[in-house]
Amino acid sequence: MGKSQNKREQILEIAERAVLAKGFGATSIEEIIAEAGITKSGFFYHFKDKNELALALINxxxxxxxxxxxxxxxxxxxxxxxxxxxxxxxxxxxxxxxxxxxxxxxxxxxxxxxxxxxxxxxxxxxxxxxxxxxxxxxxxxxxxxxxxxxxxxxxxxxxxxxxxxxxxxxxxxxxxxxxxxxxxxxxxxxxxxxxxxxxxxxxxx
Amino acid sequence: MGKSQNKREQILEIAERAVLAKGFGATSIEEIIAEAGITKSGFFYHFKDKNELALALINxxxxxxxxxxxxxxxxxxxxxxxxxxxxxxxxxxxxxxxxxxxxxxxxxxxxxxxxxxxxxxxxxxxxxxxxxxxxxxxxxxxxxxxxxxxxxxxxxxxxxxxxxxxxxxxxxxxxxxxxxxxxxxxxxxxxxxxxxxxxxxxxxx
DNA sequence: CAATTACTGTACCGCCAGTACAGTAATTTT
DNA sequence: AAAATTACTGTACTGGCGGTACAGTAATTG
CATH class of the missing domain: 1.10.357.10 (Tetracycline Repressor, domain 2)
Incomplete structure (x- = not known):
């Protein structure tokens, strides 16, 4: 693997916290990637869109x-x-x-x-x-x-x-x-x- | 009064339904005014910002x-x-x-x-x-x-x-x-x- | 050495919150 | 009858965000 492997997990952790505090619609991908220290492309590598993030979160x-x-x-x-x-x-x-x-x-x-x-x-x-x-x-x-x-x-x-x-x-x-x-x-x-x-x-x- | 007087109430009804279905952050002012048949200026006449809408909704x-x-x-x-x-x-x-x-x-x-x-x-x-x-x-x-x-x-x-x-x-x-x-x-x-x-x-x- | 994994970088589109401000038709107050 | 208030419309703009597209790259694996 490239580097961390756990960036995906980190995204999920950050996203869960944000979603529980502000709601899913109000949680921007930009703030997630800023906190995770990755780029937008990095996010869309793991999840093809926001709905896939939602599915991963609930699972x-x-x-x-x-x-x-x-x-x-x-x-x-x-x-x-x-x-x-x-x-x-x-x-x-x-x-x-x-x-x-x-x-x-x-x-x-x-x-x-x-x-x-x-x-x-x-x-x-x-x-x-x-x-x-x-x-x-x-x-x-x-x-x-x-x-x-x-x-x-x-x-x-x-x-x-x-x-x-x-x-x-x-x-x-x-x-x-x-x-x-x-x-x-x-x-x-x-x-x-x-x-x-x-x-x-x-x-x- | 100008015309309807109940436009404010109508906004609150539409907004409540939308907020309960999609969350507050994902509810756009544009969709509310589209359904209420008013302009954006009309919305901001009744509520100075989205937070004031939230307060009116919860009250x-x-x-x-x-x-x-x-x-x-x-x-x-x-x-x-x-x-x-x-x-x-x-x-x-x-x-x-x-x-x-x-x-x-x-x-x-x-x-x-x-x-x-x-x-x-x-x-x-x-x-x-x-x-x-x-x-x-x-x-x-x-x-x-x-x-x-x-x-x-x-x-x-x-x-x-x-x-x-x-x-x-x-x-x-x-x-x-x-x-x-x-x-x-x-x-x-x-x-x-x-x-x-x-x-x-x-x-x- | 080739393929795969896990990303970065750049560039762009269209939608939306919010601001600003000028105008107006009807109603109420004086 | 004039002035003020109410309840809006219309126009124009900024900045942020979701989402797309695609080329490139460094490390790891088979």
Missing amino acids: RYIDQDDALFDEIFNRADELSSDPLHSFLIGLKLLAEMLDNLPEGHPGCLVATFCYQERLFNKDVILRNKEGLLSWRTRFRGHFEKIAEKYPARDPVELDHLADMLSSTIEGGIVLSKAMGKPKTLSQQIMLMRSYVRLLFEPVPS | RYIDQDDALFDEIFNRADELSSDPLHSFLIGLKLLAEMLDNLPEGHPGCLVATFCYQERLFNKDVILRNKEGLLSWRTRFRGHFEKIAEKYPARDPVELDHLADMLSSTIEGGIVLSKAMGKPKTLSQQIMLMRSYVRLLFEPVPS
């Missing part, structure tokens, strides 16, 4: 998030073999991890992209949707095992419950960012955890 | 949302004088109302703006934050009355619980838009309703 984001959820819930499974308590531990680990980000959560690309859908082609929109669906499948798996062992105190659809975690994270990020309070996100996750406990944990009779 | 959005919450929760108060049941009715009315929007919720300006903060000046950011804080105060009022009468089954902060409704709405809108399923939003609100019931409603011993 990267979803892959990273998947890896993070794997790590957290695998760790939780090591700490308890009970599906309910393992999931509750996972939510706590998630909340703690998010609380330890000094600047708060930087923002979710899925959320920004859904608020700028007119800017993207079908591939990007589809990948965004797939990310959400994969998280639904993942979390639904947890709730299926929980509901098998513990009867729910209120009849709820497991798909909706699975979506609730994605929704809580998305909503929590919006409140955190808009109010300038990083802790808000973890507080919302802990509230959802409280709901899961009330819904499934047997009353200590 | 309008928050005012409309406040009016909507007033209507729904006043109506709920007419249907039950009990604070818990009145709030549960309000959540149901809200979910039903959102379900009856044929195209789904168009999106929340507070959410888009928080994902594009670098584009706005302090006034806009502040107004965005104030909107969220006013909803916290509003919903906290409901939870205070509920908690006074019914002991919570889990020790939770009322501010967090109040934020949970804003968070549920924001998260639900993101999922609805990204997945192309308008019903997701009302489903999430009904899940929050289920939580409030489990948290406060006495068990029928």
Whole structure:
């Protein structure tokens, strides 16, 4: 290879930060290449147009998030073999991890992209949707095992419950960012955890 | 007055739709004036720059949302004088109302703006934050009355619980838009309703 | 030694935000 | 009836950006 090989990765990092702070349309290629120290030709060597950058950004984001959820819930499974308590531990680990980000959560690309859908082609929109669906499948798996062992105190659809975690994270990020309070996100996750406990944990009779 | 008087309002309507579909930075003044049938000078007569448009948009959005919450929760108060049941009715009315929007919720300006903060000046950011804080105060009022009468089954902060409704709405809108399923939003609100019931409603011993 | 990778450099087009300022038709105030 | 205000139109310009095109090049790989 020519030189760095990681210039592409650097572009993605810079672009993600800029897109989360200003939106995709307002992020200029010029500012990205200025910060990355490359020329415009260098950028268009890696991405044939801005939409290809968007696709690479969302793919990267979803892959990273998947890896993070794997790590957290695998760790939780090591700490308890009970599906309910393992999931509750996972939510706590998630909340703690998010609380330890000094600047708060930087923002979710899925959320920004859904608020700028007119800017993207079908591939990007589809990948965004797939990310959400994969998280639904993942979390639904947890709730299926929980509901098998513990009867729910209120009849709820497991798909909706699975979506609730994605929704809580998305909503929590919006409140955190808009109010300038990083802790808000973890507080919302802990509230959802409280709901899961009330819904499934047997009353200590 | 010159002619229409409502051109300003028309600009705001067109701009809001465009901003929710493409982001603020990607919404050009040219397209707004083209759709409104005015000239660029006409636009700059009403708003001295794009930031003033942003401020007018967020003010309008928050005012409309406040009016909507007033209507729904006043109506709920007419249907039950009990604070818990009145709030549960309000959540149901809200979910039903959102379900009856044929195209789904168009999106929340507070959410888009928080994902594009670098584009706005302090006034806009502040107004965005104030909107969220006013909803916290509003919903906290409901939870205070509920908690006074019914002991919570889990020790939770009322501010967090109040934020949970804003968070549920924001998260639900993101999922609805990204997945192309308008019903997701009302489903999430009904899940929050289920939580409030489990948290406060006495068990029928 | 040839091909590939990862770029640089130069030059250009058309669109858009924003500025400036002069003009005007209708309405309201005095 | 005259003056002022409101709500615009019209024209003309600057500078920045997305995107295209294409030629060149230094390092690495097969």
